[in-house]
Amino acid sequence: MLDIFLQTLPFFLLIGLGYWAGRTGFFSEEATAYLTKFVFYFALSAMLFRFSANLTMSEIFDWRFVMAYLWGTAFVYGLVTLVAFFRRLKAEEAAFEAQCGVIGNVGFLGVPMLTLLLGPDAIGPVMLVLAVDLIVFGSLIVIIVTGTCDGRMSLGVFRTVGIGLVKNPMIVSITLGLAWSAFDLPIPNVMNDFLSLLGGAATPGALFAIGASLATKSAERPFVAGWLSFNKLILHPLFVAFSALYLFPVDPYPAAVMITAAALPVAGNVYILAEHYRIAPQRVSASILISTAIAVITVSVVIGWVSALYQ
Template structure:
C-alpha cells in the first residue's frame, strides 16, 4: 500500500499545486480555461494518438472486457438513477447525478497515471473504458436531457450527438491513431518526437488544470456529493470488478485495469455538461472536489490491490 501511495502522491500533489494556484488567484479562471483547452485539444490528443498509433485494434478490442465494464457501469448508473427518482428529482437532474456516479477522470488522470503505475500493458484497457464512457454514456445523457425537455427524440438530437463525438478531440485522436496503425504506416522519427514532447505536457498540464478548476468550486449539498462520491469511488469499481472477474471471466490483469479506471474520481467533463445545460453545476463541482480529495487514499488502495493480479 505505502509504495503505491507514494507513487500516486506526485499526481495528486500536482492537483494540489493547481488548487493552490487557483485558490490564491495566481492562476485566474481565464488562465485555467485556456490551460484546460491546451491540454484537451493538443497535449492529451497527442498522447492518445501516439498510444493508439502504436497499437493495433486487435490488441485493444476485448469483447468480454467491454461488456463487463458496460454491465458494471450500467448497474451503478441504474442505482443512482433509482435513488434520484426516489428523491423526487426530475429526469435531467437525475441523469446528471447518474453521470457523476459512473464517469471518472480517465482522460486527464487515468491514462497517464495508470500507464505509469500498471505499465504500458494497461493502456489498451484504459482506452477501451475511455471510449465506452465517451461514446455510450456521454451520448446517453444528451439523449435523456434533450428528450425530457423536448418531449421526444428527433433527428436533431442524434445529429448533435454525432457532431459532438466527431468534435471530441479524444475520440478523434484515438480513432486516427488506430487508423494509422491499421494502415501499418510507420511514424516518422521527427513526428514521433513531436508527439512525445507535446504529449509529455498532458500529464502535468491536466493535473494542474484539474486542481485549478477545483479551486473555483464553492461546496454545496455535501450529503448529496457524499452519496455520489460513494457511488463513484466504491460502488463503481465494486460492480465493474464483480462483472469482470466473476460474470464475464475477463483476463485478470485487464480486469484489474478497468477496476482501477472505475475507481477514479468524477470527471471534469460532467461539470462542463451540467454548466452547459444549467443543471445543478454546483452539486456536480462539489462531487468532483470531494471525490478527488478522497481518491488520494482510495485510488492507492485499489491500484495496490489490482497490481497483485497476474499479467
Template structure:
C-alpha cells in the first residue's frame, strides 16, 4: 500500500502544485482556461490518437467490458437519481446529481495516471471507459436536462456536442488509422509522443489550478455524491465485471477508472445549464482531495 501511495504521490503533487499556484494567483483563471484548452485540444488528443492508432482493435472494443461498465454505471446513475428525487429535487437537478455520482475524471486524470501505474496494457480499458462516459452518459444527461426544460429532446445539439469533442474526434481518427492498417511514420510518431507527453503534467496542473477557485458549499449532498463516486461506483462496476466475466486485468482497470474523483467537465455542464453548480463544484473538490488516499488503496487491491 505504501509503495502504491508513493507512486501516486507525484501525480497528486502536480495537482497540489497547480492548486497552490492558483491560490497564490500566480496562475489566474484565464491562464487555467488556456492551459485546459491546450491539454484538451492538443496534448491529450495527441495521446489518445497515438493510443488508438497503435493498439490492436480487439483491445479497444470488448462487448463484455462495455456491458459490465455500462450496467454498473447505470446502476449508480439510477441510485443517484433516486436519492435526489427522494429529496424532492427537480428532474434536471436529480439528473445532474446522478451524472456527478458516476462520471470520473478519466480524461485528465485516468488516462495519464492509470496507464503509467498499471502499464501500457491499461490504455485499451481506460479508453473504453472514456468512450462510454463521453458518448453514452454525456448524451443521457444532456437529453434529460433539455427534455425537462423544453419538453422535447434536442438531437442536433447532442450530436454536434459529440462530434466537436476533440477526445472523441482523436479516438475516432485513431481507430480509422488502425482499421486501415496505415503505417506510423517515425516523425509523426515522435511528434505525437512529444505533444502527448505534455498531457500528463498539463492536465494534472490544470486540475489543481481549477480547484483553487472552488469553495466547499452545499457540503451535505456533495459528501454523498463524493462517496458514491469513490466507493459505490467502483463496487458496482466490479460486481458487473464479475457478472459479465470480464478478463481480470481489464476488470481491475475498470474498477480503478470508476474510483476516480468527479470529472471537472461535470461542473462545466452544471454551470452551462445553471443546474446545481455549487453542489457539483463541492463534490469535485471533496472527491479529488479524498482520492489522494482512496486511489492508492484501490490500485493496491486490484494489483493483488
C-alpha cells in the first residue's frame, strides 16, 4: 500500500504546488483561467484524440460496463438527492449536490493519472466513464436546472444540452479520434509527434491548474461538503464496485479502472456550472476542496484494493 501511495503522491504534489502558487498570488486567477483553457482545449484534447485514434469502438464500448457504471452512479445520485429533499432543498440544489456525489475529476485527473498508474490499456475504460459522465449526467443537470427554473420543460432545453455536448472539446476529440480509427487512417509521424508533445503537457498542466483553482475556493458549510465528499470518495466507488462485480459482471481489469475512476474527487466543472447558474457555488466549492484533500489517501487505498482484481 505504501508503494501505491508513493506512486500517486507525485500527482497530488503537483496539485499542491498549484494550490501554493494560487494561494500566494504567484499564479493569479486570470493565469489559472488561461492555463485551464489551454489544457482543456488543446493539451487534453490532443491526448484524448491520440489515444482514441489508436483504439476501435469495440475496444471501448461495452454494454455491461456502461450498465454497471450507470447503475452504481445512479444509485448514489438518487441517495444524495433523497437526503437533499429530506433537508427540504429545492430540486436544483438537490441536483447539484447529487452531481458532487457522483461526478469525479475524470478529465483533468483521471485520464493522465490512471493511464500512468494502471497502464495504457486503462484509457478505453476511462474514456467510457468520462463519456457517460458528460453525456448522461452532464445533460441531466442542465435539464433539471433549466426545467425547474423555467417552471416547464421545453425543446429548447435539449437544444442547449446538444450544443453543450457538441462544443465540449473532450467529447469532440474522442469522437474525432474514434472516427479516425474507424477509417483505419494512419497517423503521420509528424502529426503523432505533434500530438505527443502537446498531449504531454496535459498531465502537469491539468494537475497544476486543479491546485491553482482550489486556492480560490472556500470550505464553507464543511458538514454538508463532508457528506458529499463521503459519497464521492467512498459510497460511489463501493456501489460501482458492487454493480461491476456482481450485478453486471465486468472483466476484472476494466472493472478495476471503473472503480478507481469512481473514487476520484469532485470535478471542477461542477463548480463552473454552479457558478454559472448561481446555485450553491460555495457548497460545491467546499466539496471540491475537501474531497481533493482527502483523495490523497482514499485513491491510493482504492488502487491498492482493485489491483488485486486483475493481478
